[in-house]
Amino acid sequence: MANRSALFLLAYAAVELSTHAFAQLPQPDGGAVQPGHLPASWVTGGPNCLEMQDWEVHQFNPDFFILRESGCTNYEKPFLYLIFGKERALLLDTGAGPAQTYDAVYRVVNRWLEKSGRTSIPLVVTHSHGHGDHIEGDGQFRGKPGVQFVEPTVAGAKEAFAIKSWPDTNGIIDLGSRLIDTIPIPGHQEASIALYDRLTGILLTGDSLYPGRLYVNDWPAFKSSIQRLVSFTEGKTVTYILGCHIEEARQPYLDYKVGTKYQPEEHSLDLGRGELLELNAALQKMGSTPARAAFRDFTIWPKEHK
Numbered sequence: 001m002a003n004r005s006a007l008f009l010l011a012y013a014a015v016e017l018s019t020h021a022f023a024q025l026p027q028p029d030g031g032a033v034q035p036g037h038l039p040a041s042w043v044t045g046g047p048n049c050l051e052m053q054d055w056e057v058h059q060f061n062p063d064f065f066i067l068r069e070s071g072c073t074n075y076e077k078p079f080l081y082l083i084f085g086k087e088r089a090l091l092l093d094t095g096a097g098p099a100q101t102y103d104a105v106y107r108v109v110n111r112w113l114e115k116s117g118r119t120s121i122p123l124v125v126t127h128s129h130g131h132g133d134h135i136e137g138d139g140q141f142r143g144k145p146g147v148q149f150v151e152p153t154v155a156g157a158k159e160a161f162a163i164k165s166w167p168d169t170n171g172i173i174d175l176g177s178r179l180i181d182t183i184p185i186p187g188h189q190e191a192s193i194a195l196y197d198r199l200t201g202i203l204l205t206g207d208s209l210y211p212g213r214l215y216v217n218d219w220p221a222f223k224s225s226i227q228r229l230v231s232f233t234e235g236k237t238v239t240y241i242l243g244c245h246i247e248e249a250r251q252p253y254l255d256y257k258v259g260t261k262y263q264p265e266e267h268s269l270d271l272g273r274g275e276l277l278e279l280n281a282a283l284q285k286m287g288s289t290p291a292r293a294a295f296r297d298f299t300i301w302p303k304e305h306k
C-alpha cells in the first residue's frame with residue numbers, strides 16, 4: 001500500500017507539474033485545437049512592384065484567414081485577420097493607406113460562403129488599435145450592409161465586447177460556436193486590444209507584440225497590459241502569437257529599418273508564449289525607466305509611433 005501511495009503521489013505530482021507549474025498540456029497531442037498552417041515566408045514589397053498583388057491571402061485553415069497588405073501599397077505592410085464562426089465573421093483591422101481592403105476581404109468572404117453553401121454572413125469589423133496603418137480602410141466598411149462596425153476607440157471596444165471595466169476586465173465575442181476573448185492591452189495605443197481564439201489557440205496581439213519594434217507610448221500602461229496578457233495565457237493553449245507587422249530580419253537582433261518595403265529575409269510572423277514571458281520579464285526589470293532594448297525576436301522601443 002505504501003508503494004502504491006507513493007506511486008500515486010508521484011503520478012499526481014507529475015500531473016500537477018505538467019498542468020500547473022508549466023501551465024500546459026499533459027500530452028504532446030496537438031492540444032485539441034483546430035490545426036492550421038502558416039506559410040514559410042510572406043510576400044513583402046517587390047523587388048518589382050509591377051508584379052505584386054495588392055494583398056496576399058493565406059488560409060490558415062478553412063475558417064481562419066490572414067491577409068497581408070503589399071509593401072508596394074504601404075511600407076507598413078500590415079497583417080489583417082479574418083475569422084469565421086457559424087453565425088458571424090470577424091475582421092481585425094482594415095489596412096494602411098491607400099488600401100482597397102473591402103474588395104480583398106469580400107473576395108475571401110464570398111468564396112467562403114460559396115464553399116459553405118451559404119448566401120450571407122454578417123461581418124464584425126474591429127481593430128487591434130487605432131493607429132493609421134490599421135484603420136485606413138474603415139470608410140470602406142462603416143455603414144455597409146451586413147457590417148457591424150466597431151469604432152477603433154476604447155468606447156467602441158467596450159460596447160462591442162461587453163468589457164465592464166477597461167482595461168482590467170476582459171470581454172468576449174461569440175461568432176457562433178467560436179468564442180473569442182478580447183483583452184484590453186493599452187500602452188502601444190490607448191485602444192489596443194488582444195484577441196484569443198479558443199478554437200485555434202491563436203493569440204492576436206496587434207502592435208503590442210510582434211517580430212519588430214514594439215513602440216511604447218504609455219510605459220506604465222504597457223507594462224500592466226503585458227503582465228495581464230501573461231496572466232491571461234497562464235494555463236491556456238497558445239499555439240501562435242501573431243501580431244500585425246514583421247520588421248525583424250531572420251538574423252537575430254536585427255531589424256529592417258523604418259520604411260523598408262522589400263524584406264527578402266524577414267522573420268517569421270509567429271512568436272510564442274516564450275517571447276511574451278521574455279518581454280514581460282524585461283519590462284519588469286526595467287521598472288519605471290523606459291529604455292530601448294533589442295532582443296532576439298523583437299525590440300522594445302519607447303517612443304511616439306507616428
Ligand SMILES: [Zn+2]
Pocket residue numbers: 129131188189207305
Ligand atoms: Zn500601432
Ligand SMILES: [Zn+2]
Pocket residue numbers: 076078131133134207244245
Ligand atoms: Zn502598426
